[in-house]
Amino acid sequence: MVKNIFLALGLTLPLIGCVTTAPQVATTKNYSVDSDTYQSTGKSQRIKTIVLHYTVSDNERSIKTLTTGNVSAHYLILDKNDDKIYNLVPESERAWHAGEGGFTGRTILNDTSIGIEIVNAGIKPEYRDALKNGDMDYHPYEHYVAFDELQIKKVAQLVQDIARRYDISPKNIIGHADMAPSRKIDPGAKFPWERLYSEYGIGAWYDEVDKQYFMQQVQLATPTIREVKQAFRDYGYQMNTTDVWDKESRDVIYAFQLHFRPLKPTGIMDIETYAILKALNKKYAGRDDFY
Ligand SMILES: [Zn+2]
CATH class of the missing domain: 1.10.101.10 (PGBD-like superfamily/PGBD)
Incomplete structure (x- = not known):
C-alpha cells in the first residue's frame, strides 16, 4: 500500500521536466599504487577457521546440490576410489556452507572460513527415524556411517595444507556441529578427529x-x-x-x-x-x- 500513499493523500508527483541523463563519469587516473615502499606489520590472514561437513547424500546428489543451489563449499571430497578433490569455490571467495552459529568469538563464519564437504550418508537409513518417537534425544556412535579410508586420507592432507597456508590455530579446525550445535551434527561421531591429530598433526586434542x-x-x-x-x-x-x-x-x-x-x-x-x-x-x- 505504501506506493499508493501519494494517491491516497490526493497528491501527485510532478512528472514533467524530469528528463534524466547518465552522469559523466570521470575516467582519468591521478594515482599509482606503490606496494613496495611501505609495509604494515599489524596484519593477519582473513581465513581463520576450517569447517568440515558431511553431505548426507551420494556423489551425484552432492555434486548437484553443491553446484546448482544456494549452498556450496570450497572443497568436495567424493566417495570414490581416485585421487581427486574438487575445488568448487576459490578460497578467496565465500562459500555458503556454515550458516548461523559461531566459534571462538567469531560469527558469520562464511566470511572467515574454508568449508570442506565429504560425501557420507550421515545416519544409517534404519536409524533415521530413531529420534522421532522420543525414546532418545541423540544418535549414539553406532548410528553413524563410517567414512571411507581414502576420503579420510584426502581430507587430512587437504586440511594439513590449508591450515599451514593460513596459519590456522588447532582449535579452529572444527566440525559444522561445533559451530551450530542445535542445527547440525556433521561430520558426526565417525569422523576420526583423534587420528587427524595423532597421524597428521591437525586440529586440537587433549593430553x-x-x-x-x-x-x-x-x-x-x-x-x-x-x-x-x-x-x-x-x-x-x-x-x-x-x-x-x-x-x-x-x-x-x-x-x-x-x-x-x-x-x-x-x-x-x-x-x-x-x-x-x-x-x-x-x-x-x-x-x-x-x-
Ligand atoms: Zn554441514
Whole structure:
C-alpha cells in the first residue's frame, strides 16, 4: 500500500521536466599504487577457521546440490576410489556452507572460513527415524556411517595444507556441529578427529594425563553448572548462560562429545566429558587476534 500513499493523500508527483541523463563519469587516473615502499606489520590472514561437513547424500546428489543451489563449499571430497578433490569455490571467495552459529568469538563464519564437504550418508537409513518417537534425544556412535579410508586420507592432507597456508590455530579446525550445535551434527561421531591429530598433526586434542588429573579434581570438588558452561565458552563454544541443562545446552555437550568423545556421545554432562574439556582449555588457552 505504501506506493499508493501519494494517491491516497490526493497528491501527485510532478512528472514533467524530469528528463534524466547518465552522469559523466570521470575516467582519468591521478594515482599509482606503490606496494613496495611501505609495509604494515599489524596484519593477519582473513581465513581463520576450517569447517568440515558431511553431505548426507551420494556423489551425484552432492555434486548437484553443491553446484546448482544456494549452498556450496570450497572443497568436495567424493566417495570414490581416485585421487581427486574438487575445488568448487576459490578460497578467496565465500562459500555458503556454515550458516548461523559461531566459534571462538567469531560469527558469520562464511566470511572467515574454508568449508570442506565429504560425501557420507550421515545416519544409517534404519536409524533415521530413531529420534522421532522420543525414546532418545541423540544418535549414539553406532548410528553413524563410517567414512571411507581414502576420503579420510584426502581430507587430512587437504586440511594439513590449508591450515599451514593460513596459519590456522588447532582449535579452529572444527566440525559444522561445533559451530551450530542445535542445527547440525556433521561430520558426526565417525569422523576420526583423534587420528587427524595423532597421524597428521591437525586440529586440537587433549593430553590423556591432563584428562586423568581433571577427573580426580572433579571428584574432589563438583563444579557448578555455571562453571561447566563457562568452560565450554572458554574453549570457543556458543553456550547459553541458563542455570539448567536445557536442550540448547545439551546440544552443545553432544557436539563436543561427537568431536572429543565420539564413542559415547550422550548429550549428558559427565565427569569424563568435563575432564576432557578442562584438559583442552589447559592446552589451548588464549584467544586469537581480534585487532
Ligand atoms: Zn554441514
